[in-house]
Amino acid sequence: MEHKIEPLIEADTLLARVKELGDEISTYYAGSEHVILVGLLRGSVIFLADLARAIEQPVTLDFMTVSSYGSGMSTTKDVKVLKDLDEDIEGADVLLVEDIVDSGHTLSKVLAMLALRNPRSLKVCTLLDKPSGREVDVNIKWAGFEVPDTFVVGYGIDYSQRYRNLPYLGKVIPL
Ligand SMILES: O=P(O)(O)OC[C@H]1O[C@H](OP(=O)(O)OP(=O)(O)O)[C@H](O)[C@@H]1O
């Protein structure tokens, strides 16, 4: 599809908010023995890399790959687990780090899976929340920004695998 990208959130604004989230998360988990940041590949990688460095205490990192969007702009609702975590999460404080919560199908499926493994706690931090897209309820503890009903890209988030390395957040405008 022919399209262009219009800026939505500047790089500096993203980073300042990530720093704030890091401070809040550090306070929340002060005293925890084991915090695991679980990133959903591939979209959360850039956010997670910045967020992890904004958190004061030691954390470990693990990753899962689930995919529901393929190369298009709408959810298939069929969330497939393509790569599972490498580590056991039993007894750990797990923070699921997402780039965007839209329909909620991805998170809802992943949260249900991880809850069965008996973590000490299981919370969600998403950079972006798009409430207008929600089809299933999900409990989000930290959200960086609310975004309007538009397809966003950049800062890790793709359209057909493109634009992940944009340092800012943009929106896709069909031409
Ligand atoms: O709330 P939902 O409607 O389920 O959408 C959110 C999910 O969609 C995107 O993943 P995608 O399947 O595009 O994979 P990616 O992380 O590799 O970009 C995004 O990274 C979220 O994980």
Ligand SMILES: Nc1nc2[nH]cnc2c(=O)[nH]1
């Ligand atoms: N690139 C991109 N992926 C998504 N997955 C769910 N919502 C979105 C979105 O707005 N943009």
